[in-house]
Amino acid sequence: MKLSVIGCGYLGAVHAASMAELGHDVIGIDIDQAKIDALAAGKAPFFEPGLPEILTSATATGRLRFSTDLADAAGSQVHFIAVGTPQKRGSYAADLTYVNAALEGLLPYLSDGDLVVGKSTVPVGTAADLAAKVAASGSGAMLAWNPEFLREGFAVQDTISPDRLVYGLPPEPAQAEASKALLDAVYESALGKDTPLVVTDYATAELVKVSANAFLATKISFINAMAEIAEVTGADVTQLSTAIGLDDRIGWKFLKAGVGFGGGCLPKDIRAFTARAEELGRGESVAFLKEVDAINLRRRQRVVDLAVEALGGQVNGKKIAVLGLAFKPHSDDIRDSPALDVAVQLKGRGANVVATDPEAIHTASRVHPQLTYEADPAAALQDADLVVLVTEWDEFRYMDPSWALPLVKTPTIIDGRNTLDATAWRAAGWTYISLGRP
Known part of the structure; x- marks a missing residue:
């Protein structure tokens, strides 16, 4: 099929390349000339495993x-x-x-029977408004x-082999049938693998995305709230999460306490959800999301507080090695990154922050040019008074904690993700500090 993808940021670039990899004829469009030049040359403008390879192969065939x-x-x-839907x-x-x-610019080029498909995360009600504009254009799209x-x-994998597909279709039966047929043709490969498909209306399709993100954020903040209780009772939140995660009604995924979530989706999406609910007169229905957000931000502050405590209350002039800058591994995305937030806060308190990250x-x-960056973790660790993994x-x-030990000035590490082997680090001579654990 002939497809266009309007917006070649993180979502659009991956979608365009993946659709071309599946055999479609795709044109990706963006107003950023530098980004378009990079993509056309087979170079991803951001780090995403697998994307450079399919960009190269798809552009070489002429399909992209x-x-x-x-x-x-x-x-x-x-x-x-x-395209993006940032926070106002x-x-x-x-x-x-x-x-x-994007829609206004696209309208003059639509033809009868074309299908405009929204993939951006938007407040519920947006699709109906856009559909009215398409109808008013007289294009027949x-x-x-x-x-x-x-x-x-994992974006390439998730696009080529999604775990589910959701179609929000027009209310008119004939248009719904025609739209579904076109989407089925786009996703023929995934549907041929029996990928679950939910066919629904505009509002439900919009709510699916924000509801999923709200639930994931809530689950993360729930276990972080339990970490706060564990810290004042002497309980171990990692053992707690294991125990409750064994209940298959709950599950262990996203039940890992730490410095919290970040990135370009969860924080802004739960905030936008609360704002939209208030506009609809149902703010009380998702009022708990404000506390979910507050808990998440408190965990960043808790890591900063632990760092100050570990340094005896005197941070000024101390070298702190910060391991990590991206909001999660396998990405160079620093949007609302807890790791970068912690590094900047410590720098603001007068610390000599030296940060390292494989990609970010x-x-x-x-x-944040005020921070010092080292690509080599050993250089970041050298003579550090404190190490913070975020x-x-x-x-x-x-x-290897034994490898890292002689590099630092003071062998103290704060594990902001509760991901290290505490026993091994302590046995190697380190003072090991984590969140929600004795």
Whole structure:
């Protein structure tokens, strides 16, 4: 099929390349010329495992092209809108400027029977508003909503072999049938593997995405709240999470206490959800998400407080090695990163912060040049008064404590992800400090 993808950021670039890899003829469109040039050359503008390989293979076949001109979308049967929906300045609400601009720019190039497909995460009600604009254009095109469920670090895999598909279809039966047929053709490969499919309306499809993120955020903040209780009672939150996770009604995934969640999705999405619920007069229904957000932010502060305590209350001039900058491993994404937040806070208190990360140094240094960065973990550790692990890259999780011991000035480590072998680190001579554990 001929597809266009409007917006070639994280979501759009992965979607465009993956669709081309599956055999579709895809044009990716973005206003950022530098980004388009990089993608056209087979270079990913951000770190995502597997993306460079499929960019190279798909562009080489001619099935994947990139442009800054929306007119190049003309002739495609299906048009995916995959632009960002950041948090508005001074508000919890989502900023739909890019979504609206993408649709307005696309309208002149739509033809009868075309399908516009929203993939951006938006407040419930957005799809209906956009569908009205498509209908008013007189193009004869239709609109559907098809939320994404990508995990950074596994986005290519999640796009080519998704764990589920959701179609939010128009209310008119004929349009719903035609839209579903086009989406079925797009996702023929996944559907052929019996991928679960939920066919629903606009509002439900929009709510699926934000509800999933709200639930995951709640689960993370729940175990972090239990970590706060564990810290004042002497309990061990890691054993607690194991015990309750064995209940198959609960499950152990996302029940890992630590410095909390970040990234470009969960924080902004739960805030936008609360804002939209308040607009709908149902703010009380998701009021708990404000506490979920507050718990999450408290855990960052707790790591900073532990660092101050570990240094005897005197941080100024002390060297602190921070292991991790990205909000999670297998990514260079520093948006709302707990790791970077901790590093910046410690720097603000006068510490000599030296941070290392396998992939995120370049992105972090552009935003926070006041920090010192070292690509080599050994250089970051050298003569450190304190080590703080805040992103659980394998390079840090499996670091040999005996190897690291002679590098540092003071062998004290704060495990902000509860991911290290505490027994091994203590046996090697380290003072090991973690969250929610004795």
